[in-house]
Every structure is written in C-alpha cells, then in structure tokens.
Amino acid sequence: xxxxxxxxxxxxxxxxxxxxxxxxxxxxxxxxxxxxxxxxxxxxxxxxxxxxxxxxxxxxxxxxxxxxxxxxxxxxxxxxxxxxxxxxxxxxxxxxxxxxxxxxxxxxxxxxxxxxxxxxxxxxxxxxxxxxxxxxxxxxxxxxxxxxxxxxxxxxxxxxxxxxxxxxxxxxxxxxxxxxxxxxxxxxxxxxxxxxxxxxxxxxxxxxxxxxxxxxxxxxxxxxxxxxxxxxxx
Amino acid sequence: xxxxxxxxxxxxxxxxxxxxxxxxxxxxxxxxxxxxxxxxxxxxxxxxxxxxxxxxxxxxxxxxxxxxxxxxxxxxxxxxxxxxxxxxxxxxxxxxxxxxxxxxxxxxxxxxxxxxxxxxxxxxxxxxxxxxxxxxxxxxxxxxxxxxxxxxxxxxxxxxxxxxxxxxxxxxxxxxxxxxxxxxxxxxxxxxxxxxxxxxxxxxxxxxxxxxxxxxxxxxxxxxxxxxxxxxxxxxxxxxxxxxxxxxxxxxxxxxxxxxxxxxxxxxxxxxxxxxxxxxxxxxxxxxxxxxxxxxxxxxxxxxxxxxxxxxxxxxxxxxxxxxxxxxxxxxxxxxxxxxxxxxxxxxxxxxxxxxxxxxxxxxxxxxxxxxxxxxxxxxxxxxxxxxxxxxxxxxxxxxxxxxxxxxxxxxxxxxxxxxxxxxxxxxxxxxxxxxxxxxxxxxxxxxxxxxxxxxxxxxx
Ligand code: SF4
Ligand code: SF4
Ligand code: SF4
Numbered sequence: 001x002x003x004x005x006x007x008x009x010x011x012x013x014x015x016x017x018x019x020x021x022x023x024x025x026x027x028x029x030x031x032x033x034x035x036x037x038x039x040x041x042x043x044x045x046x047x048x049x050x051x052x053x054x055x056x057x058x059x060x061x062x063x064x065x066x067x068x069x070x071x072x073x074x075x076x077x078x079x080x081x082x083x084x085x086x087x088x089x090x091x092x093x094x095x096x097x098x099x100x101x102x103x104x105x106x107x108x109x110x111x112x113x114x115x116x117x118x119x120x121x122x123x124x125x126x127x128x129x130x131x132x133x134x135x136x137x138x139x140x141x142x143x144x145x146x147x148x149x150x151x152x153x154x155x156x157x158x159x160x161x162x163x164x165x166x167x168x169x170x171x172x173x174x175x176x177x178x179x180x181x182x183x184x185x186x187x188x189x190x191x192x193x194x195x196x197x198x199x200x201x202x203x204x205x206x207x208x209x210x211x212x213x214x215x216x217x218x219x220x221x222x223x224x225x226x227x228x229x230x231x232x233x234x
Numbered sequence: 235x236x237x238x239x240x241x242x243x244x245x246x247x248x249x250x251x252x253x254x255x256x257x258x259x260x261x262x263x264x265x266x267x268x269x270x271x272x273x274x275x276x277x278x279x280x281x282x283x284x285x286x287x288x289x290x291x292x293x294x295x296x297x298x299x300x301x302x303x304x305x306x307x308x309x310x311x312x313x314x315x316x317x318x319x320x321x322x323x324x325x326x327x328x329x330x331x332x333x334x335x336x337x338x339x340x341x342x343x344x345x346x347x348x349x350x351x352x353x354x355x356x357x358x359x360x361x362x363x364x365x366x367x368x369x370x371x372x373x374x375x376x377x378x379x380x381x382x383x384x385x386x387x388x389x390x391x392x393x394x395x396x397x398x399x400x401x402x403x404x405x406x407x408x409x410x411x412x413x414x415x416x417x418x419x420x421x422x423x424x425x426x427x428x429x430x431x432x433x434x435x436x437x438x439x440x441x442x443x444x445x446x447x448x449x450x451x452x453x454x455x456x457x458x459x460x461x462x463x464x465x466x467x468x469x470x471x472x473x474x475x476x477x478x479x480x481x482x483x484x485x486x487x488x489x490x491x492x493x494x495x496x497x498x499x500x501x502x503x504x505x506x507x508x509x510x511x512x513x514x515x516x517x518x519x520x521x522x523x524x525x526x527x528x529x530x531x532x533x534x535x536x537x538x539x540x541x542x543x544x545x546x547x548x549x550x551x552x553x554x555x556x557x558x559x560x561x562x563x564x565x566x567x568x569x570x571x572x573x574x575x576x577x578x579x580x581x582x583x584x585x586x587x588x589x590x591x592x593x594x595x596x597x598x599x600x601x602x603x604x605x606x607x608x609x610x611x612x613x614x615x616x617x618x619x620x621x622x623x624x625x626x627x628x629x630x631x632x633x634x635x636x637x638x639x640x641x642x643x644x645x646x647x648x649x650x651x652x653x654x655x656x657x658x659x660x661x662x663x664x665x666x667x668x669x670x671x672x673x674x675x676x677x678x679x680x681x682x683x684x685x686x687x688x689x690x691x692x693x694x695x
Contacts, residue, residue: 038288040530045530073362073364150300151298226584228608
C-alpha cells in the first residue's frame with residue numbers, strides 16, 4: 001500500500017475514530033463545564049427552583065429558535081436568517097447522513113444495521129448550499145461595515161474549518177471521485193473539524209443549547225415567568 | 235493614583251459625599267480619573283471571583299453576526315455606527331480586558347466606562363434578538379460592577395451610590411424628612427378627603443407601600459395621590475419609616491454591596507411590620523432592583539421576595555378588575571393614548587398584560603407602540619443615563635428612537651408609569667420641540683376619572 005493509501009485508510013479508520021472521540025468528549029466536557037460553572041447567587045438565577053416554569057422556558061427558548069421565522073429575532077433579519085438556516089441544514093445533515101459517511105461509520109464502528117442516508121442529489125444540493133453559505137458569510141465579513149467591526153481571527157478559523165471539508169468533499173464527489181490526493185485533503189479537513197471543534201468557536205454546536213437554555217431559564221425563573229403567564233414570547 | 239474625589243472607595247460619609255458634589259459637573263473628578271491606577275492583578279481578581287460560566291460563554295461564543303444591532307436603540311439612532319453594536323460594545327470593553335489579562339490603562343478604562351454607561355441602558359432588548367441568547371444588557375450591568383470596584387464610574391453614579399449609603403435614599407431625604415412629608419400630605423389631603431390618613435409603621439397591614447425619594451423631595455403630591463387612591467379603594471395600607479426607598483441608583487452604579495443594603499432595608503421593614511404584600515410606586519428600575527434582582531442580593535434561595543411584591547401597575551389593574559376603583563365612563567380619556575412600558579417591569583418582569591388591562595379601563599382609543607410589550611424599546615434614557623451630564627448629547631440622540639415610535643402611534647398622550655421613562659419623554663419633547671403630545675404617570679389620570687363611592691366623603695369647594 002502506498003503511503004497515500006495508508007494515510008487514507010488511517011484517517012478514515014482509527015484516525016477518524018480518535019477525532020470523533022475528541023469531538024464527542026470535548027462537547028460533553030463543554031456541557032459539564034458550563035453547568036458546573038454556574039452559580040445561582042452570582043448569576044442571580046434560582047436554577048434549582050420553579051421547574052414548572054423553567055422547563056417549558058428552556059424548551060421554548062431552544063426550539064423556537066430552531067425554526068426560521070418563529071422568533072422576532074429571525075423575522076428581524078430575513079436575509080441573515082435565510083443564509084443561516086441553509087448553511088446549518090447542510091452542516092448538520094450532510095456530515096451525518098451522506099452515503100459515503102454512513103458506510104464509513106458503519107465499518108469503523110462495526111455496525112450492521114441500516115442507517116438513514118440522504119439521496120445523493122439531496123446531499124449534493126445541501127453541500128452546494130452550505131458552500132455558498134460559507135462563501136456569503138466570508139464575503140459579508142469582508143465587506144459589511146457591520147460585520148467587519150466585529151470579526152476576529154476566531155471567526156475566520158471556524159469558517160475555514162467548516163468550509164474546507166465541504167469544498168473538498170464536493171470536489172471528490174462531483175469532479176474527481178478517483179483522486180486519492182483530493183480524498184486525502186477531504187479526510188484531513190474533516191478530521192480537523194472534529195478535532196478542533198471543541199477548542200474553537202465551533203463549540204457553539206453544544207453551547208448554543210446551553211446559552212439558549214440559560215436565557216430561557218432566566219426569563220422563566222426571574223424575569224416575569226410568574227407574572228407574564230406562559231413562556232417568553234421570543 | 236487614588237484621588238480625594240475619584241478613587242475606588244465607595245462614598246460612605248456625608249462629608250465625602252458633599253465634597254464630591256461640590257465639584258460641579260465632576261470636572262476635577264474626571265481629571266483625577268485620568269491618573270487612576272489600574273492594577274491588572276486586582277482587575278483579574280475581581281473578574282475571576284465574580285464571573286461564572288454563563289458570562290464567560292456569552293463572551294466567548296458570540297458569533298459576531300451582528301443580529302443584535304437592530305435591537306439596540308443606540309445603534310438604530312447612530313447612522314449604523316459599528317461601535318454601537320451590542321456585541322462590539324461588550325467585546326471591546328469587558329472582552330478586551332480579559333484578553334489582555336487586565337493590562338489596560340486609565341484611558342482604556344475611561345472609554346470602557348463611557349461605553350458601559352453612555353452607550354447601554356441595560357434594557358436587555360438585544361438579548362431577545364440574539365440567536366445564541368447572549369444578553370449584552372446583563373453583561374454590561376455586570377461589567378459596571380467591575381468598573382465600580384475599580385473607581386471608573388461616572389460622577390453622578392458615584393454620588394447616587396453615595397446617597398443610598400449615606401441617606402438610605404437616592405437623594406438627601408432622611409427618614410424624618412420622609413415621615414414629615416407623609417404627615418404633611420395626609421394633613422393637606424384630609425381637608426378634601428375627610429378620614430384620609432397615611433399610616434406610618436402600621437403592623438399587619440394588607441399593603442406596605444414603598445416609593446421613590448424623588449416623590450418625597452420634588453413631587454410630594456404623588457404621595458397624596460397614592461393616599462387618595464388607596465383611601466378610595468378602601469385599602470388597609472402603611473408606609474415604613476425605614477426601608478421606604480424602593481429605588482436603587484446603586485444598581486445603575488454597579489455598587490453590588492450598596493444594592494444589597496437597599497433591598498435589605500426593605501426586607502427588614504417587612505419583617506418588622508409583617509404586611510401581607512408590598513406595592514411599589516410607578517418606577518421601573520426600583521421594581522427590578524427590589525423584586526427581580528433584590529431577592530438574590532438578600533440571599534432568598536428561591537429568588538422570590540419574602541412576601542408578594544407588586545408594581546403599582548399590578549395594584550391598579552387588580553383594583554380596577556375587582557371594582558375597588560371604578561372609572562367614570564364620562565371621564566375616560568377620549569383622545570388617542572399610547573403607553574411607554576418600562577423595560578424593567580415589562581421585559582424583565584412580564585407586566586405588560588397589566589398595563590394593557592389598565593389602558594382598556596381608562597381610555598377609549600389606545601394605540602400600542604410597535605414593537606411593544608416584552609419587545610418594547612427602551613425610552614432611551616434608562617440605566618442611569620438620564621442623570622449623567624457627560625453623556626447628555628448621546629442620550630439625546632438615542633431618545634429619537636422612542637420619539638419616532640410615539641409619533642407613529644398618533645397619540646397625544648403618553649402614559650409612563652416609570653420615573654425614568656417619564657423624564658426621558660419630557661426631555662425628548664423638549665429637545666425635539668414637540669409641543670402637542672403630553673405625558674403622565676397613572677396616578678393623576680386615575681384621580682381625574684375615578685368614581686367616588688358613597689361611603690367616601692369628598693369636600694369640594
Ligand atoms: S446577535 Fe448574539 S451572536 Fe450575534 S453578534 Fe450579537 S451577541 Fe453576538
Ligand atoms: S441592553 Fe439595550 S442598550 Fe444595552 S446594548 Fe443591549 S439593546 Fe443596547
Ligand atoms: S428608563 Fe424606562 S425604558 Fe429606559 S431602560 Fe429604564 S425602564 Fe427601560
């Protein structure tokens with residue numbers, strides 16, 4: 001086996017499993033550290049009380065924001081919302097359900113059962129949309145006076161980490177399915193994403209749920225949860 | 235170098251308070267601030283001992299998407315100034331201090347102070363519009379606490395916190411002054427309303443009423459109006475001689491210790507007088523300080539105050555619903571009326587449905603602002619901004635957003651059950667020369683239209 005092939009088989013086997021483990025454990029660590037780092041008195045939120053209000057508050061705060069147009073925030077910026085949802089749909093669905101990945105996962109983990117797969121055409125469209133989304137985000141960060149003032153290196157890093165596996169994967173799929181070099185690039189990028197996610201702003205993959213739950217709880221427990229009647233109208 | 239006026243020590247003697255007030259406009263105070271030392275170890279110590287994973291995560295996870303910009307009245311009135319984006323405001327101050335591990339100078343800290351008090355009213359609206367649920371208002375008010383400990387706070391805020399520490403009120407109104415004013419108002423009102431009293435320190439009353447020192451000092455009539463409405467409604471009420479001040483400039487100042495002292499005085503009065511409930515006057519931030527944040531400062535584990543606590547609008551809504559107060563239909567407001575809900579009681583305490591209920595009783599043509607309720611905009615002068623001379627121009631610009639909102643309703647009267655909002659509205663009409671729209675608290679409106687029950691004697695000449 002050539003060293004190229006060796007690298008490919010490592011990165012799609014043991015290497016990938018290591019990256020996956022880092023990703024999963026890293027995400028778990030973030031959740032534990034977040035919850036462990038809270039302090040009811042300093043935060044001024046009675047986390048341990050009023051579960052009857054805080055549980056629905058958490059759910060509303062998370063799930064309403066997972067639907068485009070369900071919140072005043074999303075409705076206030078239709079273009080951003082559109083780009084955001086297109087990009088995130090691809091980011092979540094493609095890596096998990098694209099046929100190639102499912103096969104890989106099955107063999108790496110030794111699973112026999114059938115896992116759901118995305119039809120190829122759908123996966124292609126989603127990937128293309130995600131790539132477009134990443135590009136639009138990059139352009140906006142460069143030209144919008146708004147975003148230029150806010151953008152930092154950390155934002156570029158996660159755009160790169162997200163865009164690279166999609167671009168390389170798309171190229172492998174569409175134009176050069178036989179290029180081992182390109183496949184290697186794709187595997188490196190994909191594994192890098194998994195490895196670095198917990199250490200970069202990609203940690204929002206889990207921390208999104210934490211900070212949304214946080215504000216949902218705050219509104220439910222202290223900021224009018226008792227008087228407003230029902231959950232906060234996001 | 236710690237100055238005699240500008241330093242990191244809170245004001246706790248009358249002498250120091252007077253010395254600071256004598257420095258007109260804080261000219262010398264701000265000059266001394268320029269040479270205030272910033273000890274990185276102390277900065278990081280304060281932050282590390284007070285910041286939890288909540289704010290850390292909010293700071294680190296901001297996607298820099300800018301969706302919060304449109305939520306902020308400062309940005310909306312700034313001609314798209316990027317430095318007015320909520321995320322920018324907190325990242326360039328608190329965020330930067332942490333990135334530099336506290337290695338910043340007095341100039342940096344003064345800019346940070348200008349942002350914390352001059353570019354944010356802690357209205358919490360941006361948090362409602364951030365996909366990640368990042369509440370810059372909460373972070374800014376936390377950051378004010380850090381700045382307070384280091385001495386970088388606006389002159390008026392230092393005075394405000396000192397007032398509370400020295401006089402137990404936001405102004406130099408002592409407990410004797412307060413009781414005297416109550417007696418005076420009771421005496422005056424009893425001529426027109428025989429039998430009316432303002433009971434001080436009565437035990438086991440249904441309602442303990444607490445208020446704003448401004449009412450005592452500048453608008454004593456507000457106390458008379460309160461008494462008249464309680465009298466007509468037949469309430470069994472009292473005021474405490476100590477613990478009557480509901481407001482908290484200490485909260486605006488970031489004086490965490492002072493915040494606790496204020497609220498504790500009120501909670502102590504509850505312990506002493508054992509009322510069934512507490513009603514606070516028409517003030518947004520006072521309600522937030524005592525009812526929403528206060529329980530935490532005073533160690534109430536459940537986050538609830540020791541007895542049910544109502545904002546004045548809640549009491550009015552109940553009184554109207556239960557018929558304790560009845561509105562004379564002929565005297566209802568006929569013209570178009572709008573309502574300025576204070577963010578402190580609406581977004582931060584969900585009382586919007588009560589104010590709307592009140593409007594349905596008192597006016598025929600209610601025109602809500604857009605957006606309204608929990609999504610309402612700050613009046614533009616909240617969080618202490620109204621009172622800070624250094625940022626007067628900035629505030630005047632930010633008022634424009636609310637002015638547009640008011641004008642778009644076509645109303646000729648704005649009901650504002652909050653002192654701060656009331657001031658901001660008065661000022662915006664002055665600055666932008668609006669002469670056709672009036673503004674009012676609820677109490678005078680209610681008095682002008684309430685029906686007087688048969689059992690209540692009313693002497694009119
Ligand atoms: S909306 Fe939220 S995530 Fe976006 S820039 Fe503002 S604070 Fe950051
Ligand atoms: S809390 Fe209010 S004033 Fe402060 S940044 Fe957010 S929206 Fe603007
Ligand atoms: S002044 Fe009124 S509107 Fe403005 S922040 Fe305070 S409560 Fe809100």
